[in-house]
Amino acid sequence: MSNPNPYYPKSGGSGGGGGFMASQGSQASPGGSAQRVANAPALRPVTIRMLQKADHATGDSDSAFSIDGIPLQNLTLVAEVLRVEPGDTNRRYGIEDSTGEIDARCWLDAASVKGDMAHITDGSTVRIVGTLKVFNNKRSINAAHIRLVTDQHEVYYHKLDVMATILQHRYGLTNNNTGNAAAPMTGSSTAAAYAHAGPSSQVAAISSRFVHLGSPHRLICEFLAGHPSMGNGGADVKTIVNGIKHLSNANSAEIALALDQLMEQGLIYNTADDTTYDLVE
Template sequence: MTSYGGYARTGYGTQGGEDGGGFMSASQQGSQGGERKSNKDDALRPVTIKQLVDCKESYKDAELSIDGVPVTHVTLVGQVRSVTPATINNTYRLDDGTGIVEIKQWIDAENPDKSPRFAPDTYLRVFGHLRTFNGKLSVNASRMRPIEDFNEVNYHLLEATYVHLSLTKGAAAGGGQQQGGDGDGMFVDSGYGAGDARAVQARLAPCSRNAQAIFKFLLNAAGDGQHISQVSSFTGLSNKDIMSAAEELLNEGLVYTTEDDETWAILEM
């Protein structure tokens, strides 16, 4: 995903490779014949530690949720305050200025070099899965790496805030990301002139509600393209629905693929 700069060009690991963090794209999952249980299994959510500390658990289905959206996979940043080593795992207390959370790094006995231990005061990016045990929340890290540029910390906090506002204030103001079709308001501050806006709106009119919701998200998103994982996080749509809706937008000449077939950007008029 080019919009996240060098540190996350792989779309937070959803496109595989060494930066994968253990997360697979929809095409990779499909090739293994597995079915996704729900969209929460696909979306990787950038979060602050305070959001994790405050996240709610639905006792009906035991799903952890942030801003009312079920979440399992998260990425966060922070500074190591302490490390507690053990035979099978290392436990880190990570602090991002909003709170402190425990990170469990499980050690591969056959490949211990794949689980390097990080010293206190090191800034880390963590990819992991939320877990609760006896009422205590922690993150099981699938991948951890040191942060080399502090701008990544600032960017992450801003991105987590952006996602939070999109899911809360955006839904309250616009009736939800999936409503779509909100007329001229979609094009406010978009950079389109009046004529271009009308032309785009005419092309968008026959598209499905899902396609309109995705177009709205792409129109307001910063950067050179948005990966399917981010589209899913913001719209709440499944990867299957996103791919189908994206095909509509491609056929209408409204978007184009960037670095791969699961990353899209608005096609300027």
């Protein structure tokens, strides 16, 4: 597909910039444990049926959803648009993915109006990143980012990603290096699990995860993956530039642009401020 990232959106949005939400907290799910909260993925691939059946703690807290006992923070899904309801400040989409239907609301800003959102119509296939909300006992998605899917393989990729993540949560990572190296990175594969696997599988895992990216995007992700601050505050722009400048011909402006694009694709997110980044695990 045209996007340099194989199928992951901006995932991102911390609020600003329409992508990965840095973190919405990690409340324990009903009957869950501290270990399960710690293992909750930053971005969970899901189906609509999973959202409709997700456990919800008593009360009206939107962040108290969980799937299989794992707190649901930020989610991503691929679905077909059934209808578009435009508004002055937001657009509401009725979507389905063959497992169910749900509404998704995306708030408008100048960038979104000029971007993919302007071209999304009934029948479009989209990837959405956001959070699950409930109002008047009806569940919906608060979409931080929505973009067109232009490669049919992304639909199949997402289904496989959902299944792989479910299996990881239920059975854990395999004990052999090959299994660890090949494990999907969007689920519960944490930095700690890869660190435990040993240097050779760490290198293999990083390479297999970012091999599709061009320079400097791949170099940025590999630098963050190997940086001591991964998962602990991230690295600022200056540190990233200094870390990859000897490997890339890109100047500071090109690296800054690459960081924005990686944010939009859901591979990295802002941590302490708008100039500090960390890798989505």
